[in-house]
Amino acid sequence: MQSSRVVVVGAGVAGMSTARSLAAAGARVTLIEARERVGGMAADYACKGTDRCNKCNVCLVHDLVRDVTSRPAIEVMTGCRLDGAQALPAGGYRLRVGGREADCSAVVLATGFEPFDASGRPELGYGVHPAVITALDLERALRDGGALEEKLGRPVASVAFVQCVGSRDLRCGRGYCSRVCCMYSLRMARAVRHRNPSAEVTVFYMDFQGAGKDPGDLRRKAEAEDGVRFIRARPSEVAPVGDDGRAMVWFEDPDAGACRLAAFDLVVLAVGIAPDRDARALADMFGLGVDEFGFFAPADRADAAVTRAPGVFIAGACGGPRDIAESVADGERAALAVLREQAARRARERAALSLSAGTWPGRRVLPGKPETMEVSSTVLVLGGGVAGMEAARMLSDLGCRAVIVEEGPYLGGQAGGASSLLARMDEDASVDVLVSSRLARLGGQVGSFEATCEGPGGLVSEVSAGAVIVATGCRRELPEATRELASRDDVVGLSALEEMGLPWAGGEENDGDCAGGGGRAVIWVGVRPDTARAVFHQALCAALSALAAGWEVYVLAPEVAVPEPGDERLYLEARGAGAVFVKYREEPQVEAGAALRVIVMDPSLGGGAGDDVPGALAIDADVLVVSEEAYPQSGTSHLATVLQVNAGPAGFFQDDNVNFLPVLTNRRGIFAVGGCRGAAALSDAIFDAHVAAYLAARLVGTGRLHVDWATARVDPKKCALCLTCIRTCPHRAIDVDGEARAAKVSRAACWGCGTCASECPGKAICLESCTDDEILAQVTPAVTAFCCDHSALIAARTAMASGPSGVAAAGLNVIPVPCSGKVDVIHLLKAFEQGAAAVMVAGCFDEGCHFLSGNRRAHLRVGEVASLLRTVGIEPERVRFYHIGPDMSAAFLKAAEETMQVARELGAVTGRRAG
């Protein structure tokens, strides 16, 4: 009989995520890792939290490590390599791992990447000048939150980041964008400034490749708050200078139009992502394809986890550059692909897709048997565009019933949708469709939502659903500045281009004055950084097709966004074919008379000091193509109220919080996919839809949900129905129980942060695993640190394990809490009552709380306790709040030292002190 075990090769982010996901779906997993520890490259990275979370995602690695090492369904083998593989006749593989043979049904390769070897660019001086380091070196130096100068052994008063080292560089065979470097440099720049507030940071870059929910905000803050300078230049050389050991960077100053030299204490090379050196051997072992750069190639671009070898899947950066959040999501995708293939193998037992009743990883698990709840395996899908239909299709494949609610009269949405998909919606008995309908009300909680939908003619349908997938898309409109041009024939939106007929296709449609047979097209991509990568591919395709038709092409954009696979190649192709790319700083002006004239300042044409002619370019255009900006659908805020989910940046669904990526919202069982959570390319929207369908199916697909995590419970006898908990719960997991006349926590919906328990004025709520009695039993007369499980506790444990540090010796009393939001005013006061001379609370960075807002509440409560102490004449500085990332052991030590110093200076709270 074939082994059902799945082997995941590589315990980096993607591998761990795949293993966790498979285990949560009921599979048995072996996770093998060549190093002696799990975590992969990212385990060496540093939390870049400053005054707030900078969305670097590094904390996710710590959660993954905890999850994969604590689940019995996952066997972890470190220090092991995959030495050989032999396909078995019945499917699956016999693997040789560390001298042992093991059979498995599927293999997921998650072997990651190698950072580009910076010595491959010798002119940049890596390994020669001590002032030149790589971004990876800086990651390690930033780790643990200690002083940078000490770690690096040099001053860091002036720091330069050099982008695109080993990326977008044909000289070293890297004709692709590494996708992650702009954002990591930006975050590191902020972290450097935070540690050294007087440091001057300069970023030498080509184009800013934004990623995440709101990269523009991060860049604005870096520029405005931290004074980070962005210089669009690719330094040609780094040379040492003088005795001070500083490094001299040669670059072409775009403002002066001349070469310049600038000296820096530290030059950080933002090295790109290169394929792992063993990738080729693994590819040969399984007969996989690799792309021209050496990354594993999927069999079909539409499903990046599936390879051409049966039973072999890929996840993470071994398939091309990915950031941490993308690698986590990739793990879900790979797990889904594995499960689908296994289901296909057992095609006749459709229901036998081996999903087990859902649990939810990453929370405090209660010992003992989990509580099993009957849940509805129907999933409500809001929006019948491509994302919604893809979600429904996948749900049906996974054995769930889907009900699509579409506001318009037809399915299809903006992209229309392939006819096969539309036909599937029509024929699939597991998919019901309500058109011209909208969700009016949603009651209940995950597993048992009660939806009221209003259809045509006031027809009301009630739908019971276990989960909800929101796929309502976004609204695309021309940017404000060009909106009044929308009615002109010679101005066209980028996404409408193909639908309207390409203006350069066929001479007869082209009525402009064209020189030499072709016309002149201006393509203006002026969208926000978070939407740029979704539209740039289209812009490049448009440019190439116009060039092919013999047209002259100008592409105007603040940044050329090419992080998507293959886009750098298209960009170079377009340039090679004569397209002119203008990277403007000020918005172009359009003179719209009888003809169109676009005026744009091109910084590379000069215009600096001493230049008489500013770098203005006037382009008489036959056609102006403008990329549409993405906006939330007009009903988004109303729908958010109905669903009780939060909106994030720019009003799209989903909070800007790394723990929610890719598709989670603040409510369990409600997922946001595609354009409704921010502008997305069609392929990204489909990916979202599949992941959400998989997560929903894992949660409720079997009709049962195992709640094995700690939740809050209300004592109805003590509940005054003040509604505080209901208003406070970030996850909207509490409702009024009319029968009991008390608040009631839905165990399935509760995330277990305990914020409600600490906020309850009647002390009617307790959190399992962390009750008030349990907390108070740990309070001693020692200086106390309440530490969040997800961040400060990990740092504290590292700090205490790292030898005879002052903390353990002085007996700091560390009390773990699932979230700093569980720490109540009364816990802090009780610690003082017990004789603690000082108390600290340490939690995640703002906007990085696993539970959304627990840390902000904790911070407020610490402030309240400080003022309460003052009212009874006790020094308020005895109570302190710190943001500590999970790797920040040195920062934890510093905070602990500071707190203990306060305790030593002020002494115990006893007797009136002299004076």
Add this chain to the structure above:
Amino acid sequence: MIVAERKSLDEILAMLQGCSRVLVAGCGTCVTVCMAGGEKEVGVLASLLRLAARRDGRTVEVGEATVERQCEWEFVDRLAPVIGGYDAVLSMGCGAGVQTIAQRFGGARVLPAVNTKFIGIPEKQGMWVEMCLGCGDCILDRTGGICPVARCSKSLLNGPCGGSQGGKCEVSQDITCAWQLIYDRLAALGRLDLLEKEFAPKDWSKNRDGGPRRVTREAIML
């Protein structure tokens, strides 16, 4: 609900001068809901009293007890087994609660820990506003459901006065002019005609003019 606010610690400590055994008594109804005197606030205040004593080098024994409603004899009775052991009872209930305990336990020294402020609602979490003065003669039928007696700074019945500027009261920019609200609401309801009939001077005899008030329902009296 009745909205209250805890007194300053200085004031409470001054009241408690000389007491070495204090019972902090909470109430599980209005003051729990307005977060001034429920079980949690009892714990916080008790903790603060112990810390204050520790700071001053005194010893103090602080008990904690919260009853369902301090304004009911039966609930207050539950304090009977413990109350005798204390020098003072610090009630976190409203004025009615303090007095109920005082009346029930003649020998006990009962002190108020909160100031009873008003009948109101939480405008949002953490902020309460006054809605009703308990004037004894409700006119909300004529004012669009907005009470000028409680919500106009002058309790004007024929407002607004000249101090209403841009919809705000001259007393404070935080106060919306009640008469502006009344006008807007009646306009929205299409009932501005209600404003054409002026109010007669208010009959305050139904309020405090007749002394302490009493409500009697003979049918349910035994």
